[in-house]
Amino acid sequence: MSSDHYLPNGETAPQYDYPEIEGIASKHLGSFYITGDGAILYDTQRLTSQSGFAFGLIFVVLAIAVGVTLYSYRASILAVLLVSVTTLIGYLGIVMAGLLIGPVDYVVNYTLTAVLIEITTDYLVFILSRFKGELEAGKQGEEAALETASRVGKTVLISGLTVGFSLFTFSLIPGFLSWGVVLVISVLLTVTFMVTFVPSMTSWLGKKVLGNVKVRDNNPTEKSFFYKASKYSVDHKYLVIGVILILAVPSVLFFINLPTTYNVQSGLPGSLPSVQGLNYLEDKFGSNFIFPIFVITNNTGQLKDISNYLLTVKGITGGSGPFLQEDSVVNNNISDFKIGNYYYYVLYSNYSPYSTNAIDLVKQLRGNSDLIVGGLTSSIIDQQGVNSVYYSLLEVILAVVTGLIIGVSFRSIKYALISVSGVIISISWSAVLLYFISTTFLHQQLIYLIPIILFVMLMSLGSDYSTFIISTVEEESYKGSREAIPKAFSKTGKTVTALGVILAASLGVLALIPVGFLEQLGIAFILAIGIDTFVIRNFYFPAMIAILKRAKGQ
Template sequence: MFERLGRLVVHNPWKVIAGWVLITIAIVAFAPTLSDVTNSDQANFLPADYESIQANQVAGQAFGQSTQATATIVVKRQDSQVLTGGDQSSVGDLATTLEGARIDHVERVVTGKQFLSRNNKVQLVNVGLKGRPDDPALVDAVKDIRAQATKALRGSSLEYAVTGQVAMQADNSDAFNTALLIVGAATIVLIIGLLLLIYRSPLAALLPIFTVGLVSAIAPGLVAWLAQAFDFQVDQSVQIVMTIVLFGVGTDYIVFLLFRFRERLRDGDDPKTALVAAVARVGEVIASAAAAIIIAFMALLLAVFGAFTSFGPGLSIAVALMALAAVTLIPAVVSLLGTKVFWPSKSWQRAPKGSVFQRLGKFTGRRPAVVAVASGGVMVALALGMIGFNTDYDQTGQLPSDTESARGLVYMQLGFPTGALNPTSVYVKADSGTLDQKALTRYAQELQDVPGVGGAMPGPTGLPFTTNKAGNIAKIDLLLDTSPYANESLDLAGGPLRDVAHSRAPDGTRAYVGGLSSVFADVRDANTRDLWVIFPVAGVLIAIVLGLMLRSIVAPIYLMLAVVLGFFSTMGATVIAFQGIGDRAGVSFMLPMLVYLFVVAIGTDYNILMIARLREEAKEGHDPRTAADLAVEHGGPSVGAAGVILAGTFASMLLAGVSFLMEMGFAVSLGILLAAFVMSMFLVPSVTALLGHAAWWPGHSDRATAKPPTERRDPAPVA
């Protein structure tokens, strides 16, 4: 099949290129954009059966603020002493000034005695904002609030800081934008630089930039078109992840093809014949690798967390498009260029003698047991780092310490529990009639007595609760002793606090625990559930793809075991680096899924390429150990080159200076290096050599279809 496709493409390059150009024009000109099919109200939220979402719905019914954002102004004296009566009046004047400033998206500004700390050292001003916390327009509102507050308090003995979720977003927006520019520029420079180093040719170096750029222009429109046709949801953030994935898999596929093309040229084939043979050999690898990645991405549809499900279809379509380009568009371009694709280098004319990969191949063939134990041992040792694994939901930990929102948290701790930034709200809804205020007061006190709760924030009337106009729903804002993002707060809001809230609720009422800590407690549960469902399902489906490709049961089993070990090795090393050496409370809760997306899915490419090469060498008539030797010699350079390039692009995130991006850059780049250089280059060939013919059971995929070359290496001695 791929040989026929190769002949068609290589001998009709202009028709293939013209077809791609017409498709690009049609999609760019007529297809909808991703924003046309984005549903921001559903994509990033938990299902309605989670308690935090039910609490938000009750809040919306009662107070109409279930999706509104807030900013908190923390005011204290410059000498950190008790606020005087005059100071408190100045804080009230600040609220009045902000209320009258008519700042866009500011709906209300509230302060008073109920916002004064018990030790009278800190007073809060609560600013209600119109819009969702992730609305970019609110960043400008926070900047205007800060400008007005600076004017209002100028010359006084008071100082302030605006903090809260929106303020954190405002403080981090510039840092993230700068980081993305650095990462984007570094990615392109690294890809071009590494390909120049590998091929010593500007054309070969620019080929991925051209191809991925073209596919990146087509993919969003195609995804949007199919989303409308098949009614699936996508999220706007898919665009960023899609670009990273396309650069990753696109560069891999191009490297695989060019290495095989160059190898056939060195064997004496003319350029057209060499390219047809390269497409025939690598086409199956690319198709199988793309199928594995698509399955891994589509398994995300099994998630209950909307942020994960929105990635599946869009990324799968993009990978399928990139795989199609790799076996059609790229060979068509290379067919026109011929050997000039390697210009001005002459390295394509001669095979290197005594290369590193030749030596590594010989050692693997001669000592497969030693190589298997050593490579497997390295991965197991790194995987042990998972013993100390903790997830971190603390967004405040991502903040640089010199930002205003971080300073506001420090001010707040002078007088309030840490959880005052984002109260945990308990909503009480009467089954019928109105609520009993005496019963609510007793109930609020029982909630405050729960260990870990630092108190309750009084409502406008001074009572520890706020009721709606109908009097049938009440809100009790609890202040936890720890940060609302900390695991202790999540444990409390999702465990003991919910138990007490439900069991002690006044007769004839039902209680719901909401607020940020409750939301993240549910996100954590959903995340854990998704990991336990998605990983096994994707693993089984990828193993089936491998089984069909290899016509074997044994090989897919140890290949997938190697992939699982690679995942745990990557996560273990990241835990050691950031929790052990870096002394952080945990790694980002999103990291396991990102490692799954970029290491497990894309890293499987290298396993497929290597196992396909092992089978090819066996079919050439080589014994298992010689096949392992030759597979490392010939397949190792392409796997190594692809791994270095892809790892280098993610390593550029270490320059970002933002904690989450640094974690992601470290984990993914290390995971890809482990997948390429430890798992695919050493562990898989050595285990295959040790198993011999049994690796291909029950089929005969290794059965020789040709006699071994007359000039061949001596058989590798038994280890």
């Protein structure tokens, strides 16, 4: 059975056998290490399961943020209750995905929980904020509830479809099929619940949840930060866009060429027994001994010449094979290295298998038409080739899907352009900062999966805020107001900012789990969502809307 074969319980065979092997070793050996992919997977899963406490912090932040946003402790309680319900409903997605496609990657649980918390809170706060606005405008409970349902139902549905089908594109990433299937099923189940139950609940519980809501003047608060920021961006739209683009262009170019590593074990705590064992082997024998280069050839007439050639390749320190013993060409029993019609070599280098030097070395060997090259580094080269096509295609498809849903829903390609471009800028800026933090403070290379996961998650979840803002701008524009944009942002700014904080906390909690991949992912989410919430939504959006859209009546 291959080491990457998954059992019905979702574990690999070596991972499943680890506890039994550990028990045998403990019984018969005084001191030992157990390492390898299975042992590392087992230790990592055990470590992440022990970090579940971190998710309790999400509910604390959620309750505080909702309470502050709506000025109601009852809203905080309701948010926690609804999140608990939708999380249970959403977890049916795992069961359904398991029935459809088989084993589900356990790591998706963390992302799924964060996504469900985010969209549930988003839609609840948006609906209650809108209901509160109708009450403040002087409408009675039943009338306010009906007006809210008629206006926000479409917005929430558009947002839910965008999020769900955008996250489904995870399935296009090799190894992430279960992520896409689980997330789209869970999101659609949650959205269905939110667009049916919450508006109905608002009609008979809304006023009790919000407390005593006073009728207020419908004019925007000109002292509001969100009004001032959007007004400044509209009045100085070309300056704002110019500054943002000057910073965005080099950041986007850096994101496209972001240096990453394929060593997914980078950043694992040294306290894990399996990591200690791997480090011990590397210290004593070198990583090149653990991950050698394998070469096969069927050019039987040139074996000695091939052995001579291999020793001349820069970086090769030796190996074994026909006419090859360590770092010398010798006469040996070449039949010992024959399998079928092929002869094989096992080569060692003085480079880490993940390094640029090792990749260049193996590429040079692969350029020889007489050789077929395998091993970890060769696999990385193949994966890089596939990912360079897959990931680029995925990013284009995701941007197009998101843009189409928003563009068709609001009948304006301009809104699609603003939304998609804004998210791309947020992602590129956060990638620059993340690379600096990861290499300077964490002393880790950036894992290759981080940029694509960040892109998918932000492009998907960012549509929530875009939808909320655009729908409000459209409403104000229909009134013919000359200040439609500042008025719209004064209405949505506080809500969108609070939701951004909740989302950053929900996904950023991954940074508290002491696994390099999850640490980097959590920090990436905090940076990207923070930039998107406080810069892109408050300055870039109003400036772009002012440039690309002329409000009706102006």
